[in-house]
Amino acid sequence: MDEFAPRLSFFFVSRTTLLEEVAKFRAARRIWADVMKNTFGATNPKSMMLRFHTQTAGVQLTAQQPEVNLVRVAVQGLAAVLGGTQSLHTNSYDEAIALPTVKAATLALRTQQVLAYETDITATVDPFAGSYAVEALTDDVEQAARELMEQVEKRGGAVAAIEQGYQKSEIENSAYAVMKGIEDGSRTVVGVNRFRAAQEEIYEPLRVDxxxxxxxxxxxxxxxxxxxxxxxxxxxxxxxxxxxxxxxxxxxxxxxxxxxxxxxxxxxxxxxxxxxxxxxxxx
Missing domain, CATH: 1.10.10 (Arc Repressor Mutant, subunit A)
Structure with missing residues (x-):
């Protein structure tokens, strides 16, 4: 285990629910360390370190008022850094419409550079450590994640659960709940179901030669x-x-x-x- 586990890494998404996202990343590190040590018997501390790349949530970007996505991506990127990501990809604001233009891709890069060089969030490993809200959320997310892991194990493991459609069903149910909330107004999406523009600006998407x-x-x-x-x-x-x-x-x-x-x-x-x-x- 200790021969290859230190080389493993993961890929997470970061959404706009900043505190919950930070808690999610912290809970993931807890679970990984526990599973590696107590389930697989790892002894090398590097085997218990959760290394992960994070991409901001393209699924939350909107075609309506696309420049508002710059704000969403900034918050998502902030959450990833505060949550301890080792690598970050920030989406371009126009990705809900087409492939990113050069301007949009440059602004996505500048978002990372502002976070890295114009803030102090990279000066502390775990800025939210000790925060009641984040510590409590971390406990909640960890418990919910472990319950899902138990459901997978009850179905015979990950492969068996996939064959039974369990993961797909959970994703679809979650997507349905989110869309239902947007449509009935209980979940606000700026520019989509609230704060709409009287007239959308004309956007010229990237045209590939x-x-x-x-x-x-x-x-x-x-x-x-x-x-x-x-x-x-x-x-x-x-x-x-x-x-x-x-x-x-x-x-x-x-x-x-x-x-x-x-x-x-x-x-x-x-x-x-x-x-x-x-x-x-x-x-």
Whole structure:
């Protein structure tokens, strides 16, 4: 366990509920340390450290009054930093509409830079430590998370729960509750169900040059013409063989990529063995 656990890391989202998000990240660290030490017997302190990247919640961005998303992203990024993230991605304000424009992407970067260089929030490891509100929320989030973990275990573990549609059902129920709250007005979304603009400003989304697609297609054709396709096929067959048994698929997969197989070709090789996942309808 201690040979590979120190290399593990996670990917979290940060929403606009600042205090709850900070509590979520703190609860995650508690749970990870406990599980690694008491369930898996880790002894290396680095195995018990929860390392995570955070991305701000694109799902909370709105197409209406898109510049308001700058405020949302700033709050979400602030919550992530206060919660102890090691890495941060801030979404662009126009991502609810299209791919980010250069201006929008630059402003997303500037948001991180303001947090890093114009505030003092990075000077303390855990700024909310001792806060009654955050400590209580941390306890609540940890308890709720452990209850969900118990439900997964009762269903036979993560894979069995996925096959039963449990996680998908929980996500759908949560999404339904959020949307219902927006539609009945019990949950406010600025610019959507309250504080609407009398007239929306015209927004010009990013337009991708069609020539980029043609250029990429030509580059792919050149790659396939120049590489040793016999070697590629041999490595893709090795990927399939590993997928059919119990061998670690990462080793043949790495060799296939080294032989210049494309990501799509590797995925097709795995699909040929494992098929395509079709989630169960549980909603």
């Amino acid at each position: 069609p020539a980029i697609e043609a250029d990429q297609s030509a580059r792919l054709a050149t790659l396939r013409a120049d590489r040793d396709n016999t070697e590629v096929t041999r490595h893709l067959d090795a990927v399939k063989a590993a997928a059919q048994g119990t061998d670690n698929v990462l080793y043949p997969l790495k060799e296939a990529l080294r032989a210049r197989a494309t990501v799509g070709e590797v995925c097709h090789a795995l699909r040929a063995v494992w098929g395509i996942y079709h989630p169960a309808d549980a909603f």
